[in-house]
Amino acid sequence: MTRVTKRPFFxxxxxxxxxxxxxxxxxAILIILPLLSVYQNYVAAYAYDLLSPSERVLYDTAEWFTSxxxxxxxxxxxxxKGTTWSGTLFGLKxxxxxxxxxxxxxxxxxxxxxVLTALIPVVMTMLFGRFFCGWVCPATFLYELNTNLAAWVxxxxxxxxxxxxxxxxxxxxxxxxxxxxxxxxxxxxxxxxPPAIIGREIxxxxxxxxxxxxxxxxxxxxxxxxxxxxxxxxRYLCPGGALYALLGRYRPFRIQRIVETxxxxxxxxxxxxFGLDPMRDDFGQECNNCSACIAVCPTDALTFAVKxxxxxxxxxxxxxHARRKPAQVAKTQPEAA
Amino acid sequence: xxxxxxxxxxxxxxxxxxxxxxxxxxxHAHHVLGRPSYGLNEDSNTPPSIQLETQAGVYxxxxxxxxxxxxxEEPGRIHLYVSRIDNGEPVQNKVTFKVxxxxxxxxxxxxxxxxxxxxxxxxxxxxxxxxxxxxxxxxFEADGQAYxxxxxxxxxxxxxxxxxxxxxxxxxxxxxxLSLLQxxxxxxxxxxxxxxxxxx
Numbered sequence: 001m002t003r004v005t006k007r008p009f010f011x012x013x014x015x016x017x018x019x020x021x022x023x024x025x026x027x028a029i030l031i032i033l034p035l036l037s038v039y040q041n042y043v044a045a046y047a048y049d050l051l052s053p054s055e056r057v058l059y060d061t062a063e064w065f066t067s068x069x070x071x072x073x074x075x076x077x078x079x080x081k082g083t084t085w086s087g088t089l090f091g092l093k094x095x096x097x098x099x100x101x102x103x104x105x106x107x108x109x110x111x112x113x114x115v116l117t118a119l120i121p122v123v124m125t126m127l128f129g130r131f132f133c134g135w136v137c138p139a140t141f142l143y144e145l146n147t148n149l150a151a152w153v154x155x156x157x158x159x160x161x162x163x164x165x166x167x168x169x170x171x172x173x174x175x176x177x178x179x180x181x182x183x184x185x186x187x188x189x190x191x192x193x194p195p196a197i198i199g200r201e202i203x204x205x206x207x208x209x210x211x212x213x214x215x216x217x218x219x220x221x222x223x224x225x226x227x228x229x230x231x232x233x234x235r236y237l238c239p240g241g242a243l244y245a246l247l248g249r250y251r252p253f254r255i256q257r258i259v260e261t262x263x264x265x266x267x268x269x270x271x272x273x274f275g276l277d278p279m280r281d282d283f284g285q286e287c288n289n290c291s292a293c294i295a296v297c298p299t300d301a302l303t304f305a306v307k308x309x310x311x312x313x314x315x316x317x318x319x320x321h322a323r324r325k326p327a328q329v330a331k332t333q334p335e336a337a
Numbered sequence: 338x339x340x341x342x343x344x345x346x347x348x349x350x351x352x353x354x355x356x357x358x359x360x361x362x363x364x365h366a367h368h369v370l371g372r373p374s375y376g377l378n379e380d381s382n383t384p385p386s387i388q389l390e391t392q393a394g395v396y397x398x399x400x401x402x403x404x405x406x407x408x409x410e411e412p413g414r415i416h417l418y419v420s421r422i423d424n425g426e427p428v429q430n431k432v433t434f435k436v437x438x439x440x441x442x443x444x445x446x447x448x449x450x451x452x453x454x455x456x457x458x459x460x461x462x463x464x465x466x467x468x469x470x471x472x473x474x475x476x477f478e479a480d481g482q483a484y485x486x487x488x489x490x491x492x493x494x495x496x497x498x499x500x501x502x503x504x505x506x507x508x509x510x511x512x513x514x515l516s517l518l519q520x521x522x523x524x525x526x527x528x529x530x531x532x533x534x535x536x537x
Contacts (some may be wrong), residue, residue, distance in 0.1 A: 270531030
């Protein structure tokens with residue numbers, strides 16, 4: 001057997017933990033920002049004495065949290081605003097590319113200052129693929145928790161959804177959404193796009209005291225994932241995922257299998273949330289570089305590589321059964337007399 | 338020595354008195370610094386807690402509740418303005434105020450009072466004994482038609498979290514806890530399930 005010399009960089013295995021940290025952080029920020037917005041309103045209104053006891057707890061906590069960073073909370077806290085759909089981060093305005101595309105379609109006009117706010121996300125997607133889906137999207141945070149719930153439900157003996165549909169259907173959803181936006185003059189996609197829904201609904205719940213219809217829609221997508229198809233919305237219906245997949249088709253940073261150390265255990269296939277086939281070198285434009293397959297691989301047979309396309313199928317892993325079988329058969333057969 | 342010699346003379350007294358008066362600290366304007374406090378009883382002129390505007394037919398209604406945050410066992414007042422949308426003419430008929438609990442489990446209705454307009458304003462006092470969400474109904478007749486309009490009224494401090502928020506929050510926290518504490522078992526379950534699905 002050939003001595004294996006290729007080893008992936010040791011930190012790649014731990015990227016999945018970092019990914020969970022970023023997902024949790026994004027979700028936490030979506031909750032903290034509306035709370036700070038309410039606090040800003042209290043400060044601007046000089047309304048401390050009018051607050052109820054629970055509102056004073058919010059005021060005092062927010063004051064303690066922000067006082068090391070701000071002199072004038074009513075103004076300074078405007079530096080971080082918005083959601084993953086569109087927002088500002090210390091003066092840097094960032095928008096989801098889907099927001100820009102939808103807005104252009106709805107208004108039938110290009111407003112370049114808004115287009116430029118999607119530049120960084122577009123460039124990063126062209127480099128890293130659907131990284132937003134794996135590393136930033138607040139819906140991913142909830143959908144992956146839901147996948148864990150599904151594993152428990154199945155372990156308990158109950159049926160969960162495992163159907164597969166055509167992944168190209170989400171491109172149809174994207175196209176239809178753009179057309180409907182153009183015809184109706186409204187950004188209709190925001191009503192069915194989970195990251196936009198979650199950011200909006202969390203804000204409604206905290207700052208305005210209630211949930212909207214988007215919450216009901218999102219709960220339906222979660223039930224769809226649980227009862228019909230694993231990560232069904234992301235795989236088959238998400239218009240944002242479709243756009244990111246198109247932009248990231250020729251991403252230079254992609255995951256690649258090291259066939260010499262692969263033992264064909266298929267744990268990478270099992271763990272992949274998007275139903276890809278890493279064991280057969282099939283990552284494609286759907287891969288979001290989440291690195292879960294790298295983290296789960298017992299033989300470090302997956303790594304990041306700089307290539308514009310996936311390598312063609314390299315055959316069974318060198319450490320797998322398909323490679324070992326002929327040698328084992330030869331050993332067990334008795335020698336000819 | 339006589340008393341007349343020991344006591345200071347009148348001019349000196351005047352001079353000393355004027356001198357002390359000149360030395361006294363000036364009276365600075367006294368500002369209430371920091372956060373202001375408003376008087377919040379039902380007779381205060383501070384902003385109301387609720388101000389709602391709505392339409393009923395051809396009439397425009399403006400509803401306000403005083404004080405800012407009504408509490409149980411504390412008196413409060415509702416002000417209602419009703420006027421025609423087209424010419425602004427205020428309604429002069431009586432308005433009946435009723436109240437019920439804003440709850441799926443309660444349908445009891447209590448009449449708060451029947452009010453005549455006072456300077457074009459219908460004023461209704463209230464005193465609630467229990468904390469909760471209530472619906473105040475204003476009923477009046479005008480131009481031969483009966484109108485009934487509902488307004489919300491919160492007595493006492495509201496829950497900081499609603500039932501939907503609590504449910505979703507509990508679900509998310511439960512799932513996060515499950516994912517953290519049982520991650521290895523979950524991983525094995527996912528791999529086993531994938532192999533079963535693949536028929537291995």
